[in-house]
Amino acid sequence: HLAELKTLKNEASITADGHQVEIVANIGNPQDGKGALENGAEGIGLFRTEFLYMGRSDLPSEEEQFAAYKTVAEMFSQESPVVIRSLDIGGDKELPYLNLPKEMNPFLGYRAIRLCLDRTDIFKTQLRAILRASVFGNIKLMYPMIASLQELRQANQVLEEVKQELINEKVPFNPEMEVGMMIEIPAAAIIADQLAKEVDFFSIGTNDLIQYTMAADRMNEQVSYLYQPFNPAVLRLIHMVIQAAHKEGKWAGMCGEMAGHLTAIPILLGMGLDEFSMSASSVLPARSLIRKLNVSEMKNVAQKVLQMETAEEIKEYVEQEVLAKL
Ligand code: PEP
Numbered sequence: 001h002l003a004e005l006k007t008l009k010n011e012a013s014i015t016a017d018g019h020q021v022e023i024v025a026n027i028g029n030p031q032d033g034k035g036a037l038e039n040g041a042e043g044i045g046l047f048r049t050e051f052l053y054m055g056r057s058d059l060p061s062e063e064e065q066f067a068a069y070k071t072v073a074e075m076f077s078q079e080s081p082v083v084i085r086s087l088d089i090g091g092d093k094e095l096p097y098l099n100l101p102k103e104m105n106p107f108l109g110y111r112a113i114r115l116c117l118d119r120t121d122i123f124k125t126q127l128r129a130i131l132r133a134s135v136f137g138n139i140k141l142m143y144p145m146i147a148s149l150q151e152l153r154q155a156n157q158v159l160e161e162v163k164q165e166l167i168n169e170k171v172p173f174n175p176e177m178e179v180g181m182m183i184e185i186p187a188a189a190i191i192a193d194q195l196a197k198e199v200d201f202f203s204i205g206t207n208d209l210i211q212y213t214m215a216a217d218r219m220n221e222q223v224s225y226l227y228q229p230f231n232p233a234v235l236r237l238i239h240m241v242i243q244a245a246h247k248e249g250k251w252a253g254m255c256g257e258m259a260g261h262l263t264a265i266p267i268l269l270g271m272g273l274d275e276f277s278m279s280a281s282s283v284l285p286a287r288s289l290i291r292k293l294n295v296s297e298m299k300n301v302a303q304k305v306l307q308m309e310t311a312e313e314i315k316e317y318v319e320q321e322v323l324a325k326l
């Protein structure tokens with residue numbers, strides 16, 4: 001089986017009826033990029049940048065960040081996408097040197113884009129580094145934890161300021177760099193039609209989207225029965241987001257764990273998801289599955305599943321009617 005998977009390393013992620021998608025990897029530092037390549041990832045769908053800021057006593061410099069982003073961009077071919085997510089600190093990831101006040105509900109608090117829009121000094125340094133690295137590959141920028149159109153506009157405004165600074169300094173960057181956002185807050189999923197007009201892409205962050213939709217902590221065992229990727233409410237949100245992106249001619253990806261889940265893939269494919277970003281070890285199994293599926297059939301599967309009432313029923317249906325019949 002392993003040998004069979006290895007033969008797919010350089011193959012396209014294309015369904016039996018000729019529909020092509022992209023399978024890319026999630027990484028947490030530049031070294032992970034190697035594993036992504038060895039496992040046949042077509043690029044990076046989520047480069048978490050928190051590693052640069054953690055385990056140290058001060059903020060990382062622009063040069064340090066630039067080097068890390070450039071390293072990853074250059075590992076892949078010029079066309080391969082490398083989606084860099086701006087700082088997603090907060091929640092469970094603390095930075096002691098920022099001296100932030102303790103919060104009652106850190107996951108609902110001052111974090112990620114919220115912190116970046118307040119501390120534009122930190123945000124701008126990162127955006128400069130990402131823009132400068134953008135001439136070394138197909139880098140795309142992605143904002144985490146956007147909850148409203150105002151936040152998206154504010155983030156884009158800071159990005160425009162940084163671009164202008166670089167232009168004034170005659171520092172090269174790719175002016176066409178795609179800019180997208182994560183959909184990981186239910187409010188963003190609900191207004192995805194409006195957000196889609198002002199981004200180049202969405203990437204659905206199901207790890208957080210599930211926790212916020214179900215009001216169930218992603219780390220808490222006692223409420224894990226609610227933390228369900230196949231919950232009808234979660235699936236409806238995902239479907240809405242993909243449709244909203246496509247209506248505006250934008251692409252939609254997913255970088256939460258769900259994207260690499262073999263039972264979820266047939267549904268996501270049927271809903272029209274364009275990009276699946278997952279841990280490197282899931283890439284080849286996912287490609288193997290996708291190459292056996294027909295997107296025309298999966299559209300019907302997705303439609304059926306969207307009418308179902310429980311996560312159990314949905315999982316069982318996909319397992320029996322799709323996976324078991326391959
Ligand atoms: C997510 O929320 O789905 C996600 C990919 O981001 P993280 O796991 O880093 O919160």
Ligand code: MG
Nearest residue numbers: 184205207208
């Ligand atoms: Mg998240």
